[in-house]
Amino acid sequence: MQFNQINIGETHIRLTSDLASHNLNEYIFxxxxxxxxxxxxxxxxxxxxxPLDIPDENLSEIVYRMFKSSIICDVGPMACVAGTISEMALEYLIRRGSSYSIVENGGDISIVNDKKLLCGIYSNNRVLGNGIAFEIRKRKRPLGICTSSGKVGHSISFGDSDSVTVIGKSTSVCDGLATAIANRVTGITSEDKVMNALEFCEDYREYFDGGLIICDENVATVGKLPKIVETNEFDIKH
Structure with missing residues (x-):
């Protein structure tokens, strides 16, 4: 298994892959x-x-996907940029024969895995800390796992979540939805904040598999999620 970091401008990718040679950095550039x-x-x-209307002109694949995902999620196009790059990078690796690759781009992850792995959930929550993870079973199809937070990281969020994680087939869409749902984690109490976000989720269920919302002492799930296990953040296995 090969471990690499790719840093190009604002894109910071941590890559685990079964490919020894791939030239992914050139593709991302x-x-x-x-x-x-x-x-x-x-x-x-x-x-x-x-969201912006998709212009009537020939667009590059990355720009088109960001337009489309942002319209689905009711966010600006750049809210989907990290997930879209992660998604396209994984597709590139799969085309070159990879059956096990993890592309993590600023917390937005695209995975294909022919063996089980753990994916840590880092919310810095005062109760949970960073001591839980998703147990991802082996799979042949790509999976997107994206997280947004109102308290951690540099992304713009109008909510107050410790973290909102969205899992689904499209990392580009999951990135936008994580932002959109995190924006709705608002209210007087943490319970109100989580309930408002859950209510918002119902209109988007066709676009994702499952979601995890963490806010202060309240944790909520929606849809179908992988098994959540206790772990130490230093025990995360790729």
């Missing part, structure tokens, strides 16, 4: 350049916090 070229033409794509 290419799709990032496609994105940068489009932003130079349309600065609203960079700055908007609400």
């Amino acid at each position: 290419s799709i990032r350049q496609d994105l940068k070229d489009y932003i130079l033409k349309d600065n609203d794509f960079l700055l908007s916090i609400t």
Whole structure:
């Protein structure tokens, strides 16, 4: 198993893969350049916090996916950027024959795994700490796991969650939904905050498999999640 870090501009990827040679850094540089070229033409794509109409023109794959995912999730296109890069990077590795790869891009993860693995849930919650993980069974199809927080990290969030994690087939969509759901973790009490987020989730159930919302002393799940196990953050296995 090969372990690599790829740092290109704002993209910081930690990669575990069964491929010894892949040139993923060149591919990521290419799709990032496609994105940068489009932003130079349309600065609203960079700055908007609400969805934009897809223009009637030929778009690069990364730009098109970000448009589409942001419309599904009712967020700005850049809310989906990390998940989209992670998703496209994993697809690139699969095309080259990978059956076990983990692409983690700033907390947004794309996985294909032919053996079981643990994926840590880092919320810094005062009760749970960072001591739980998803147990991901071996699978042949890609899986996206994306997390947003109102308290941790640099991403913009209008909510007050310790963490919101969304799991589904598309990492691009899960990234946008994690942001959208985390934005709804609002209210007077932590119970109110979680319930408001859960209510919002119901309108988006067709787009994700499951979600985990952690806010102060309240934890809620929606949909179907992998088994959650206790762990030490230093025991996470790839």
